[in-house]
Amino acid sequence: MRLTNFLFKQVDNSALIIFRIIFGLLCFLESVGAIFTGWLRRTLVEPEFTFTFIGFEWLQPLPGSGMYIYYLIMGGFGLFIMLGYRYRFSAFMFAIMWTATYLMQKSSYNNHYYLLALLSAIMVILPAHKNASLDAKHNPSIKENGMPNWCRYIFILQMFIVYTYGAIVKLYPDWLDASIMGILMKSKQHYSLVGEFLQNEWLHYFLAYGGILFDGLIIPLLLYKPTRKLAFFAAVFFHLFNSFIFQVGIFPYLSLAFALFFFEPQAIHRIFLKKKPFYSDSQVIIPAYKKPMLTVFAIYFSFQILLPLRHIVIPQSVLWTEEGHRMSWRMMLRSKSGHTIYYVVDKKSQVRTTVNLDHYLTPKQKRLASAKPDAIWQFSQVLKEDYAKKGQDISVYVDSRISVNGRPFIPFIDPNVDLAATKWSHFKHSEWILPPKQGYFTR
Template sequence: MLNRFLFSKIDNSQLIIFRIFFGILVSLECYGAILTGWIRRTLIEPKFTFNFIGFDWLQPLPGFGMYYYFFIMGTLGVLIALGYKYRFAIISFTLMWTGVYLMQKTSYNNHYYLLVLISLIMCFLPAHQSHSLDVKNNANFKSDSMYAYVRWFIIFQLLIVYTYASIAKLYGDWLDFGIVRILMLNKASYPIIGGLLQEPFIHKIIGVSGILFDLLIVPALLWKPTRKIAFFASVFFHLFNSIVFQIGIFPYLSLAFTVFFFEPETIRNIFFKKKKPYLLKKAEVPSYKTVLLVIGGIYFLIQITLPIRHHFIKDDVLWTEEGHRLSWRMMLRSRTGTVKFQVVNKETGEKTLVKTKDYLSKKQQKRIAGYPDFIWQFAQRLKKEYAEKGEQIEIYAQNSKVSVNGKPYRPFIDPKVDLASAKWNYFWHNEWIFPSPTYKKEP
């Protein structure tokens, strides 16, 4: 049964059209980052970036280097769409996009992580075996079929994303629509819909539909009787997200994924009418079956466990942020904070308050006070700078307070802990973060 489910040969039209959509969209994302000033604001203007901890060596290229970097990525997207030197193009894009993802988190977005994963998956798929320049240059590449596991790999990845996104919304601030109201506040100036988005009944519709859509969209697309309804619901949902939240290509990438839910023949008839149909649908177990099942099993085990790791870390992830990233916890919180960094010279005892505006961009200044990893990384940056001047220092976060989802400000970072000497705990709780107001210590 497993062999028939995973290793039946089916028409590959779904994968081919997705490759084309994928290449076009990632090229637009990369070229758009240049034209909209995102690269300038995020990677060039800051004196340094808040990279993922452990990837300090990943820093933006100097001068106009990041413009060239994104231009190359955009061009690789074009090559992917055309199916030209596909393996080289998709592997190169995956490595470069992952580098950008790990390079900065001031503009963190879960969708950037999803693009890392989908790009990685695409590196191993035969997406260039039809309607590609690779086939035109070498007819031996051509094939009208693919293994069924190709589509199921994509579908299962999406099921994980949407299911965890739905489950994560089942908490107080989403269920009472408070966070939805906060998210809509800065949309008031939008023409036509701005005022409507401030209405409480709209917040209730968004809150309830957000949970239901994420939970049901994959099963509804898989089940033929509800597939068309689910597709049009998906179109509305993702266009709404595109207009209201302005998150680049990702609503359209999400729509591109829907090709894997329709029958291969349906996709072929819509996009490739002249393509030879593949109707055999026979199971052919490949020689690499065991390797595929082992690697695929490990990959999905990681994908399933990463989003629940915060349950094994002390305190509330909504407060500590520990275990938040890589877990599909999307649009769940709004954080603001205050903090002052006090530098103490170990030899003289001289105390100095650091002005963050002398080091950080405006967007970085807004982020730093609310996130513990940002606070710790900035302390390490100061430590390094003073060490280069021959000074040994201690660094304390003074008056550190955070407000989560509009609640009252609460003390956040222990002001008695020297952050210059503190270690960052990657996998467990960092004790210099004060407990959340709702956390109850074990007796």
């Protein structure tokens, strides 16, 4: 009962209203930014095909200029979220459209894209349009100054999961000896003014251990009032540094916006929405749908906690196989490169041909199809389908060597397995991925 009272106690909704405005603006900027930076052209327009999430091959980019229109419409829904115009519909449409583009391609996979898909779905169910919105202006009967307390803590718990796993997965040798940070910073050597500075070894250690401490402590420090302001300023430095050095889109600014839910409602109201009446009644309003709602939340957060752990039951290191890597908050943990040759064998004539990857893949897709086993399997299926259209029944064999975090290149895929005839399993280890030689991950 105490938990129920805590979750359904009404608090001032200023934080949620301001977050809606920032969230909608960032959704708009992410959408139109994909167009103007050329990301959309390189990722979804120019490629002959995209590496979708396996099982979602039916999600394909629109032809011609269709994807530009798609992203403009999606950006428009972001603006509608910001303005609170037809909020529920706009939030739902953005969530569907963004999730579709997330599942549509893996060449530019990013944990932050996954997070935005989750957050956009959460925003659909929140009463974020009940004030300072066009919906409330056109229909004053929906206007409210309060919200249930769970509207704050759904974000706090989600980000606690993200950051906690972000800290835990960094506790492995290549991060602890700062070698992976050195590799990441070497790629930034061309930056003007700071490029050379970023090559200092002491900085690599500072960033490596600072990253662990930040991810592991930021949520508890924001929750604890005496350390809240200091933690917020640390977050500002951390996220602005990431934005400048790693250029990770809207994520740093979205992460800073979450601070709204940690500060006292009075402070957020005073700073951002002085003209709005402050809600201070602290009523407990328990809805009739309490049980199904709490059940859904329990299932959702159980899934969020368990999904990043799935690699534990999969043989071999996730750094090697990539099995269990995605949707697990494993951010900037490894650098992987590969040398991969695809051979096509005509089953009738037994003629063996080397595939020219330039005929099928963009440079970014070639890197993906050279080092990631699911992409290697998918491209083998693409080759099978392409040759079938020409009336040929083929086998596909792969000679692949990869390097993880600057280590030597060693064999990765069993060259004797016909990947065109191999079935994909989402839930068990692919035996055609060769194990790394003993001691490979010991420096």
